[in-house]
Amino acid sequence: MTEKKKKTSQVYTLVVQVGRKEDDGLPEGATSAALVCYAAGVDEAEAVRETVAILKQAGLAPLDVTGYGSAEDRKAEGQEIEPDEAELMDRAKRENAVIVAQMTPFYDDE
Numbered sequence: 001m002t003e004k005k006k007k008t009s010q011v012y013t014l015v016v017q018v019g020r021k022e023d024d025g026l027p028e029g030a031t032s033a034a035l036v037c038y039a040a041g042v043d044e045a046e047a048v049r050e051t052v053a054i055l056k057q058a059g060l061a062p063l064d065v066t067g068y069g070s071a072e073d074r075k076a077e078g079q080e081i082e083p084d085e086a087e088l089m090d091r092a093k094r095e096n097a098v099i100v101a102q103m104t105p106f107y108d109d110e
Contacts, residue, residue: 012047013068021061030105
């Protein structure tokens with residue numbers, strides 16, 4: 001009998017651009033927004049799928065996702081991860097969740 005190897009979850013840093021949608025909760029006058037998310041997944045593709053699904057459930061309109069790798073990937077590239085960011089990543093992993101850490105609305109300058 002072969003033993004199935006349990007895939008371990010990692011936390012990935014994603015930036016999701018969202019467009020406008022009725023009742024999306026974005027500030028009045030914003031044309032879109034960027035969300036920094038920490039998402040748990042066995043790989044980045046799963047983290048992206050879960051994040052998009054959760055954001056759609058929340059009434060947002062995801063347009064584009066940029067992945068910045070796992071915490072380990074980022075550390076290997078020499079990036080520093082601040083304690084508050086590390087805490088949110090730990091929470092995402094513990095809860096097998098998607099955490100929206102930051103939202104930056106964008107406005108047209110017209």
